[in-house]
Amino acid sequence: MTTKTRTVTDTVPGNQAGPPERFNLLAQLLHWTMAAAILAMLFIGVAMMASLTWRPWLLDLHQPLGIAILLLAIVRLLNRLRHGAPALPADIPRWQVIAAKASHWVLYALMFSLPLLGWGVRSAGGWPVTMVPGVALPPIAPVDPVWYAVLRDAHGLLAWLLFAVVLMHLSAALMHAWVRRDGVFSSMTPAGLYRRYRRNRT
């Protein structure tokens, strides 16, 4: 791993030690928890619209899980703005650096917009967002066919966009982990795990 690094994301001003080598533990915990939750949500969403058997209970799961992702995204964004991200290796082509940075902010935008759009779809349809039976969130959009049509389309289209960006993100991560082996992947894994991995390889 090269020691010369280039900062590609905003770091904490006044951090004399330079950008962190790894995402902090909270960021890592949120990343992997939300990765599982978001991947599950994408499949729940598709299955819910395709299945003639599982729709009621998948819909019951889709709503609280979506709101949980929204809340976690808030914590995650604050943590990211506060602590920044590790710098990427200096030998990464400029277009990849731009793609990495852009895709991360697209992911953040979708983590916020998809749950809010879903909440809006339920509101515009006149249905509550039910967390558990008997506990519902207030509406955030008027009950209106135009609102419903637009929000529903946006929710579906952006979900497919999220799926595409997640696949790109995963492909790039595995490229760093298995082909370049440049420490970018392990910046999202706990330090102990990475040391054990290196030890087992040699």
Place this chain on the structure above:
Amino acid sequence: MAAFLKDYPEARKYLEADAVKPWASSFAGATFYAIHAYFLVAENGQRQAMRWSLRPHATFAAWSADERARASHDALFKDVAQRLAKAPLHWDMVMQLAAPGDPVDDPSQPWPVIRPQLVAGTLEVQRVFDQTDGVCRDINFDPTLIPAGMALSNDPVLATRAGIYAHSYNARLHEIGYGKATDAVGKKAAP
């Protein structure tokens, strides 16, 4: 069709019953049966399986094939509007309570008529609207949207209807929302 009816005897049962069942000459005297079972959930979690129907206060009058052939296209709609011009119409919401062992998840199996029935409330209809200026057009009549205190049975037809209705609702509101609808907004379809 014969092979289908052989595989699904409950469909044959329905078609045979429907063939001899008299038609109602007015919506006012027609009973609405929600054939799916739901659970009423008590505060202590106890569940009671239930099926509900809307039983009219007006008396049922049969509509013969002759009368139907002579009636105008919108006869039933005109009839209900005329009746409502004079007085509201009423239906009782009747809940039939299952006994242990009654088939809860199969809408093709009626429960014995001796099962206890209770009137949970009364629906009063005061006016009717066209869909273009009424409030019913943009509602998804999804039988799995239920209030707190009730739970869905495992009736597979309930879940199937929820799935199908979601798609047709999305398609319908897409048309309305993007200005492509015709009948729903009172516009004539392009020839």
